[in-house]
Amino acid sequence: MAFATAAGRKLAYEWVGEAGAGKPTLVFLHEGLGSIRQWRDFPASVAAASGCRALVYDRYGYGQSDVLAESRRTVRFMHDEALTALPQFFDSLRIENPLLIGHSDGASIALIHAGAGHAVRGVVAMAPHVFIEPLCLTSIANAAHAFENTDLADKLGRYHRDARNTFYGWADVWLDPEFKGWDIRDDYLPRISCPVLAIQGYDDAYGTMAQVDEMARRVKAPCQLLKLADCGHAPFREQPERTLEAVVRFVTART
Numbered sequence: 001m002a003f004a005t006a007a008g009r010k011l012a013y014e015w016v017g018e019a020g021a022g023k024p025t026l027v028f029l030h031e032g033l034g035s036i037r038q039w040r041d042f043p044a045s046v047a048a049a050s051g052c053r054a055l056v057y058d059r060y061g062y063g064q065s066d067v068l069a070e071s072r073r074t075v076r077f078m079h080d081e082a083l084t085a086l087p088q089f090f091d092s093l094r095i096e097n098p099l100l101i102g103h104s105d106g107a108s109i110a111l112i113h114a115g116a117g118h119a120v121r122g123v124v125a126m127a128p129h130v131f132i133e134p135l136c137l138t139s140i141a142n143a144a145h146a147f148e149n150t151d152l153a154d155k156l157g158r159y160h161r162d163a164r165n166t167f168y169g170w171a172d173v174w175l176d177p178e179f180k181g182w183d184i185r186d187d188y189l190p191r192i193s194c195p196v197l198a199i200q201g202y203d204d205a206y207g208t209m210a211q212v213d214e215m216a217r218r219v220k221a222p223c224q225l226l227k228l229a230d231c232g233h234a235p236f237r238e239q240p241e242r243t244l245e246a247v248v249r250f251v252t253a254r255t
Contacts (some may be wrong), residue, residue: 115188201231
């Protein structure tokens with residue numbers, strides 16, 4: 001595992017696969033409680049099938065990257081990641097015009113980054129958040145209860161340097177009353193100029209099909225939707241074959 005510095009924080013990252021001539025770098029942006037390891041073999045599978053090199057990394061506060069130092073993040077934490085940390089991270093690794101593959105919070109970060117005008121070859125957004133739904137906030141409150149009353153803390157401890165810090169660094173922001181107004185539909189989605197693939201499960205406890213339907217209405221670039229039955233919040237784990245097929249098809253069309 002290697003480390004780079006962005007926004008003054010040390011971030012852990014790994015390269016997967018080999019770069020093909022003229023092919024984009026695939027950058028995987030994990031979910032709100034995710035990390036490099038929690039992607040499992042999905043990045044390697046996409047890289048192998050597409051002939052692209054992939055980059056997976058732990059955002060600040062996650063995995064083996066620097067532990068969150070702030071007592072509380074602001075409700076703009078995803079904007080900060082997309083607009084400040086991610087560009088610096090790419091500069092440090094000399095990554096240009098990548099194809100972003102994000103899950104949940106990582107998908108939102110990818111959309112903000114692309115919508116802010118940064119050079120991006122394409123965006124895959126799995127279970128994205130583009131506005132806040134009550135369903136999501138209820139599920140996060142339930143997750144907080146589970147963290148204190150089940151083995152969730154131990155499970156997260158397998159992946160993160162400080163599981164409690166990571167968990168509440170995420171949950172406290174989402175449950176902040178100000179976060180109910182978080183919304184990227186008007187400011188960022190219409191400004192995305194690269195192709196987008198949005199993937200959503202019908203059984204997602206953190207968002208409904210309204211998330212991807214809003215993307216289809218507002219993104220001016222080509223925007224494909226994949227709606228998956230028998231699928232919750234993690235399409236790459238719960239519907240791996242269909243998700244891999246769709247992502248590889250999207251990636252290869254951009255090469």
